Amino acid sequence: MARETNPTELETKEQKYVRLPTFLEQGFSALKRDVVDKRICSLCGTCATFCDKIRISEKELKPELVEEYDTICGLCYAFCPRTFLPLAEIERKIFGNEEARKKAEGDVLGIYRGCYAVKSKKEDIKGQDGGAVTSLLAYALEAGIVDCAVTTASDDQWRPLPKVAKSYEDLKQSAGTKYTIYPGVVGIKEAMEAGCENIGFVGLPCQIQGLRKVQTSEQPYEVGKERIKLLIGLFCMDNFKEELLDFVRDKLSLDLERVRKFDIKGKEFLVYDEEGKVYAIALDEIKRYESEGCSVCMDYTAELADISVGSVGSEDGWSTVFAHTEKGEEIVEGAVEKGYIKAKEIEEKGMGLVRRLGESKRKRGER
Ligand SMILES: Cc1cc2nc3c(=O)[nH]c(=O)nc-3n(C[C@H](O)[C@H](O)[C@H](O)COP(=O)(O)OP(=O)(O)OC[C@H]3O[C@@H](n4cnc5c(N)ncnc54)[C@H](O)[C@@H]3O)c2cc1C
Ligand code: SF4
Numbered sequence: 001m002a003r004e005t006n007p008t009e010l011e012t013k014e015q016k017y018v019r020l021p022t023f024l025e026q027g028f029s030a031l032k033r034d035v036v037d038k039r040i041c042s043l044c045g046t047c048a049t050f051c052d053k054i055r056i057s058e059k060e061l062k063p064e065l066v067e068e069y070d071t072i073c074g075l076c077y078a079f080c081p082r083t084f085l086p087l088a089e090i091e092r093k094i095f096g097n098e099e100a101r102k103k104a105e106g107d108v109l110g111i112y113r114g115c116y117a118v119k120s121k122k123e124d125i126k127g128q129d130g131g132a133v134t135s136l137l138a139y140a141l142e143a144g145i146v147d148c149a150v151t152t153a154s155d156d157q158w159r160p161l162p163k164v165a166k167s168y169e170d171l172k173q174s175a176g177t178k179y180t181i182y183p184g185v186v187g188i189k190e191a192m193e194a195g196c197e198n199i200g201f202v203g204l205p206c207q208i209q210g211l212r213k214v215q216t217s218e219q220p221y222e223v224g225k226e227r228i229k230l231l232i233g234l235f236c237m238d239n240f241k242e243e244l245l246d247f248v249r250d251k252l253s254l255d256l257e258r259v260r261k262f263d264i265k266g267k268e269f270l271v272y273d274e275e276g277k278v279y280a281i282a283l284d285e286i287k288r289y290e291s292e293g294c295s296v297c298m299d300y301t302a303e304l305a306d307i308s309v310g311s312v313g314s315e316d317g318w319s320t321v322f323a324h325t326e327k328g329e330e331i332v333e334g335a336v337e338k339g340y341i342k343a344k345e346i347e348e349k350g351m352g353l354v355r356r357l358g359e360s361k362r363k364r365g366e367r
């Protein structure tokens with residue numbers, strides 16, 4: 001009589017000798033079917049960063065396969081933030097702390113250890129709001145927590161470009177918000193190719209989601225995820241197609257080289273020129289340029305980042321900062337101690353506003 005197989009023994013053997021890719025047989029064609037063709041791609045760039053066979057087409061601004069043959073390795077499908085997002089699982093791996101996770105369950109602001117209103121103490125940092133992002137990254141570089149930061153700079157027409165910032169001067173050049181969509185995560189590939197071992201990244205909530213999936217997915221490929229050390233997320237309600245820039249230039253008859261800052265305040269899109277003149281365009285007027293992929297997005301405050309930063313919630317000239325992870329909290333505290341930033345409490349009213357906007361984004365995304 002044949003001996004009955006002991007299931008525990010078998011499981012142990014399988015785990016030891018056969019490590020199957022978790023997402024086998026969901027290749028680019030599945031990504032195209034489930035995300036790109038459904039027009040929910042956020043253009044985060046994660047798929048093209050970690051697979052050489054995918055590029056973002058410059059003409060259509062969407063991911064496409066470079067070769068005819070889809071290897072179906074499953075990497076792009078596993079990393080894309082729009083295929084599936086196992087939030088509880090990712091949170092467990094990043095934050096650990098069961099109690100904090102239970103307390104935050106359902107809260108639009110997610111799990112955080114501290115929140116602050118922050119202003120840079122460096123006079124030469126001209127940030128979008130309080131210059132918190134640039135100053136926190138400058139501290140992380142100086143402290144050796146990262147050896148580069150992947151940021152978003154722009155050309156003279158305000159088109160966003162990834163930048164691998166390795167110095168204080170590089171960081172200063174990336175300060176300020178660029179309001180048009182582009183696959184910012186690809187800067188991580190540049191940083192890896194440049195040999196950076198401790199990479200910091202600043203980006204939008206969808207990009208942070210993609211990178212957290214990269215860090216936490218169980219798959220057998222070497223993609224260099226251990227080199228990604230710090231994620232700073234920006235609050236984000238919407239992002240816009242590149243055509244917005246043409247519209248602004250034509251509407252205001254303004255050469256974009258002369259623009260020093262774009263901003264959104266209340267219901268207006270504001271354009272500041274080099275002479276300090278401010279032009280206001282109603283948000284309703286630029287609604288048609290909103291990126292399609294943003295319509296399903298539910299994360300306003302980049303809940304999964306180490307640190308997230310926005311303007312809403314603090315007075316003008318200050319940034320609202322959430323430290324989500326222990327590392328994030330240490331960086332904020334270190335930056336205060338070393339004189340990069342000053343930090344104070346956020347008023348209840350400010351927190352209420354962030355929460356309300358977070359709730360409205362979540363509701364919009366659920367529809
Ligand atoms: C598309 C977009 C929408 C936003 N919407 C909101 C909102 O609804 N509510 C809110 O409170 N805040 C929003 N923000 C965040 C806000 O505009 C500021 O970026 C934030 O307050 C940080 O200001 P700071 O002075 O601390 O940053 P700074 O020190 O000026 O640094 C800004 C950093 O942002 C990075 N960056 C700029 N543009 C982009 C981009 N397109 N993609 C990725 N990284 C970029 C730069 O690399 C730089 O490192 C948005 C930002 C973006 C890019
Ligand atoms: S959402 Fe990001 S990862 Fe997914 S298909 Fe679009 S660019 Fe690729």
Ligand code: SF4
Pocket residue numbers: 042204205206207236237238239291293294295297298299
């Ligand atoms: S709204 Fe969401 S999908 Fe759109 S850019 Fe912002 S974070 Fe990404």
